[in-house]
Amino acid sequence: MTPTDFGSMLFVFVLATFIGLGVIRRVSRLLYTPLMSLTNAISAIAVVGSIVVAGADHPLTIRILGAVALFASMTNIVSGFMITDRMLKMFKKQ
Amino acid sequence: MHLIGELSAVLATALFIFALYWMNDPKTARHGVIAGVVGMTVAVLATWIQPEIIHHGWVVGAIAAGFIVGVPLSRVPLTAVPQRTALSHAFGGLAAGLVGTAEYFLWRGGAATAQMTHFRMSALAAEVILGFLTFTGSLMAAGKLQEVRWIPQRPVTYPGQNFVNIGVLAIAIGLGVAVVLQPGAPWAQQAFLAIAALALIFGVLLIIPIGGADMPTVISILNAYAGLSAVAMGFVLDSKLLVTAGALDGSSGLILSIIMCRAMNRSFTNVLFGAFGRAQPAALAAGEQKVWKQETVEGAAQLLDQARNVVVIPGYGMAVAQAQHKVRELYDALTKRGVTVKFAIHPVAGRMPGHMNVLLAEANIPYSALVEMDEINPEMPRTDVALVLGANDVVNPAARYNKGTPIYGMPIIDADKAKTVLAVKRSKNPGFAGIDNELYVQDNTWMLFGDAKAVLADLVKQFGGGGIH
Numbered sequence: 001m002t003p004t005d006f007g008s009m010l011f012v013f014v015l016a017t018f019i020g021l022g023v024i025r026r027v028s029r030l031l032y033t034p035l036m037s038l039t040n041a042i043s044a045i046a047v048v049g050s051i052v053v054a055g056a057d058h059p060l061t062i063r064i065l066g067a068v069a070l071f072a073s074m075t076n077i078v079s080g081f082m083i084t085d086r087m088l089k090m091f092k093k094q
Numbered sequence: 095m096h097l098i099g100e101l102s103a104v105l106a107t108a109l110f111i112f113a114l115y116w117m118n119d120p121k122t123a124r125h126g127v128i129a130g131v132v133g134m135t136v137a138v139l140a141t142w143i144q145p146e147i148i149h150h151g152w153v154v155g156a157i158a159a160g161f162i163v164g165v166p167l168s169r170v171p172l173t174a175v176p177q178r179t180a181l182s183h184a185f186g187g188l189a190a191g192l193v194g195t196a197e198y199f200l201w202r203g204g205a206a207t208a209q210m211t212h213f214r215m216s217a218l219a220a221e222v223i224l225g226f227l228t229f230t231g232s233l234m235a236a237g238k239l240q241e242v243r244w245i246p247q248r249p250v251t252y253p254g255q256n257f258v259n260i261g262v263l264a265i266a267i268g269l270g271v272a273v274v275l276q277p278g279a280p281w282a283q284q285a286f287l288a289i290a291a292l293a294l295i296f297g298v299l300l301i302i303p304i305g306g307a308d309m310p311t312v313i314s315i316l317n318a319y320a321g322l323s324a325v326a327m328g329f330v331l332d333s334k335l336l337v338t339a340g341a342l343d344g345s346s347g348l349i350l351s352i353i354m355c356r357a358m359n360r361s362f363t364n365v366l367f368g369a370f371g372r373a374q375p376a377a378l379a380a381g382e383q384k385v386w387k388q389e390t391v392e393g394a395a396q397l398l399d400q401a402r403n404v405v406v407i408p409g410y411g412m413a414v415a416q417a418q419h420k421v422r423e424l425y426d427a428l429t430k431r432g433v434t435v436k437f438a439i440h441p442v443a444g445r446m447p448g449h450m451n452v453l454l455a456e457a458n459i460p461y462s463a464l465v466e467m468d469e470i471n472p473e474m475p476r477t478d479v480a481l482v483l484g485a486n487d488v489v490n491p492a493a494r495y496n497k498g499t500p501i502y503g504m505p506i507i508d509a510d511k512a513k514t515v516l517a518v519k520r521s522k523n524p525g526f527a528g529i530d531n532e533l534y535v536q537d538n539t540w541m542l543f544g545d546a547k548a549v550l551a552d553l554v555k556q557f558g559g560g561g562i563h
Binding site for chain 1: 214455
């Protein structure tokens with residue numbers, strides 16, 4: 001990971017927020033519950049940060065923090081995507 | 095290696111945006127899950143193959159543990175989805191808080207690659223505060239929703255509560271500013287840990303004064319916080335992918351919060367600091383004590399059978415009783431007899447956004463029969479029977495005019511305007527918000543007391559073998 005200009009990160013954040021607002025506004029009202037579990041699984045992309053903390057050559061305590069964070073994110077990814085699919089299946093079969 | 099990382103991040107970002115885009119229609123929504131899974135897998139693998147990752151056993155172990163806990167969590171009954179959602183916000187917050195803490199100590203230990211600028215340090219402080227407050231706040235919310243015994247269900251309030259809450263947050267932020275200005279000072283390490291502790295405490299304090307009826311809003315707000323903590327983590331780690339995914343999550347939480355607040359005619363601050371559901375100041379004027387009229391199951395079945403159109407208004411009571419499948423049976427019985435049955439969905443019915451839709455979809459009720467509040471209300475005066483099923487505050491006419499009630503101004507489903515109202519209610523006590531409902535004592539309202547599932551089963555029986563032909 002190379003250090004990026006903070007300004008360009010802010011730029012990405014603002015644009016992503018606008019895209020998010022635009023896309024989420026159009027989500028079917030029927031699907032707000034699966035939407036929440038889906039966005040939750042997606043934001044568990046924080047897993048990439050945890051992998052680096054848990055798996056790189058760091059002191060033991062740091063790696064423990066990283067492993068717990070990795071576990072938490074991974075739980076969200078697995079349960080988030082699976083339950084979203086389970087709910088959406090119920091809407092689709094009609 | 096670096097190029098692979100960048101390209102996979104771009105790919106994952108695009109897939110995540112598509113995933114949300116496909117949620118605009120139930121027909122395409124499942125593509126979204128596939129897009130999300132592919133995006134996630136690409137991002138994880140691209141990170142994992144970086145040469146700095148050497149402790150593969152740790153990564154494998156934590157991922158395996160995530161599967162072991164995650165798979166059962168995805169199989170909870172749909173009535174428990176609000177708790178699961180709150181729990182997943184807690185996990186998201188925990189991950190952000192822990193990674194933030196690890197990054198800070200790595201930097202202090204001199205091992206971090208990136209420079210600790212004021213900007214990055216601010217992002218780090220924000221990540222830790224948001225992450226840890228989301229963690230304990232969401233755990234509390236999940237506990238309340240699960241009705242864990244030692245977590246009080248009713249709002250807990252005490253004098254000066256808002257002062258204490260804001261004070262705790264202010265101290266955390268103040269310490270944050272100090273650490274940002276002097277990240278390497280000898281006291282900064284203790285200050286950093288104090289920030290984390292205060293954020294953990296603040297999360298608990300924030301949720302204890304909140305009652306069940308406010309849960310849809312609170313879950314949405316916690317969703318936004320979880321997203322923002324991921325954004326802050328992205329700033330710390332210089333990851334555009336994380337910033338984007340966090341921003342998508344955060345904006346989703348924000349939009350849902352706004353919709354929920356609007357559906358209750360309340361502001362964010364009012365939900366978070368207003369302590370809903372305290373003892374109500376004398377709602378019914380003295381001498382106006384009306385009583386409800388109870389109806390038998392046979393009588394109710396007659397009423398439904400003679401109706402041309404019926405609007406069912408489901409609420410949390412339906413979820414608690416797991417009555418959605420019985421609702422489906424009643425829907426089938428009535429539809430077979432030529433009765434038009436629709437379902438009126440209030441945005442805050444249940445304990446999270448969209449809760450009722452998911453439960454009814456589970457019972458195979460076609461989603462074309464699910465109608466939003468704004469669309470159904472003009473039809474209510476032409477409705478023969480409004481069947482209120484474990485809903486309470488969302489049909490309380492007092493919201494229209496009684497300034498003394500906490501739900502004043504909240505848009506409601508006009509059940510009271512239907513020709514006849516049948517209300518199924520678990521007990522004779524007021525609902526979760528602790529407010530009397532005058533719908534129940536209206537002249538055209540008939541009460542059916544009992545567990546929603548049992549009452550519906552009896553009703554369906556009337557249509558099946560014995561009662562009505």
